[in-house]
Amino acid sequence: MILVSILGFCVIFHFLAHYFKPYSRLKMIKDAKRVLIVTSHPDDETMFFGPTILSLCRGKSNFESKNLFLLCMSTGDHKNMGAKRKLELYNACKILGIPEENITILSYTRLRDDPGIRWREEVVSEGVLQAAYAYEIDTILTFDRHGISGHKNHSSIYSAMAYLVMENRLPSATKVFALRSVNVLRKYSSLLDVPMSFILASVVYTASVKDWCILHKAMAAHGSQNVWFRKLYMLFSRYILINTFDQIKTGSQASVTTTTHGNQMNFRRQTSIEKRKTN
Numbered sequence: 001m002i003l004v005s006i007l008g009f010c011v012i013f014h015f016l017a018h019y020f021k022p023y024s025r026l027k028m029i030k031d032a033k034r035v036l037i038v039t040s041h042p043d044d045e046t047m048f049f050g051p052t053i054l055s056l057c058r059g060k061s062n063f064e065s066k067n068l069f070l071l072c073m074s075t076g077d078h079k080n081m082g083a084k085r086k087l088e089l090y091n092a093c094k095i096l097g098i099p100e101e102n103i104t105i106l107s108y109t110r111l112r113d114d115p116g117i118r119w120r121e122e123v124v125s126e127g128v129l130q131a132a133y134a135y136e137i138d139t140i141l142t143f144d145r146h147g148i149s150g151h152k153n154h155s156s157i158y159s160a161m162a163y164l165v166m167e168n169r170l171p172s173a174t175k176v177f178a179l180r181s182v183n184v185l186r187k188y189s190s191l192l193d194v195p196m197s198f199i200l201a202s203v204v205y206t207a208s209v210k211d212w213c214i215l216h217k218a219m220a221a222h223g224s225q226n227v228w229f230r231k232l233y234m235l236f237s238r239y240i241l242i243n244t245f246d247q248i249k250t251g252s253q254a255s256v257t258t259t260t261h262g263n264q265m266n267f268r269r270q271t272s273i274e275k276r277k278t279n
């Protein structure tokens with residue numbers, strides 16, 4: 001009975017948070033005009049950033065899909081399936097609504113798809129800077145330091161972004177937001193995590209029931225990756241229903257490690273993830 005009540009509350013909360021415009025728009029990034037999503041592998045966009053992409057592409061905000069760009073830092077060739085996964089990404093993005101001409105997939109030998117490898121920050125930075133300037137980006141969305149799944153390729157992007165923010169190398173006024181990682185219990189709590197996530201975060205995008213179905217269709221387009229444990233992930237993950245972000249800002253201390261010309265350097269500068277209070 002208690003569980004049913006909690007579930008009922010979560011369903012109603014999610015309904016209000018998504019469909020009731022004053023709430024649903026309350027925590028979206030208000031001044032985002034040209035958005036770049038930076039991921040590590042084909043399927044990251046669907047598995048982790050789905051609610052955000054669909055909200056941006058399908059009119060939940062005053063935003064046009066032609067202004068949404070995707071930069072995927074590798075072809076996902078860990079098992080020599082890079083070429084196949086590239087095609088799958090294009091097909092998935094068609095379902096999500098990202099225009100094909102807005103998709104950039106890098107294929108650098110120094111950005112190998114491997115969960116055990118940390119990518120060098122200056123290589124990641126170079127790719128991000130090129131895209132950010134070429135597309136006149138004002139908002140960048142990417143992983144946080146834990147990379148949702150703990151994959152080192154994911155967290156490498158956060159390090160590179162923190163470096164770019166603290167070195168002020170991005171186009172002026174560009175804001176960078178990191179997708180918040182949550183613990184494993186919350187990660188697989190689906191609807192049950194929505195109220196807490198929505199209340200605690202300053203930037204939130206939610207998915208409707210229709211969006212949830214679209215995300216499953218997009219994941220099916222990633223045929224080579226859509227194996228049983230990812231099917232389970234798609235059923236129970238809260239990332240299919242809600243995305244919460246924190247802004248990466250200069251401000252307080254955080255450490256970033258980068259490698260330049262083979263020399264390991266440790267930076268300890270003024271950078272932080274801003275956790276703004278809800279307004």
Ligand SMILES: [Zn+2]
Nearest residue numbers: 040041044151
């Ligand atoms: Zn990935």
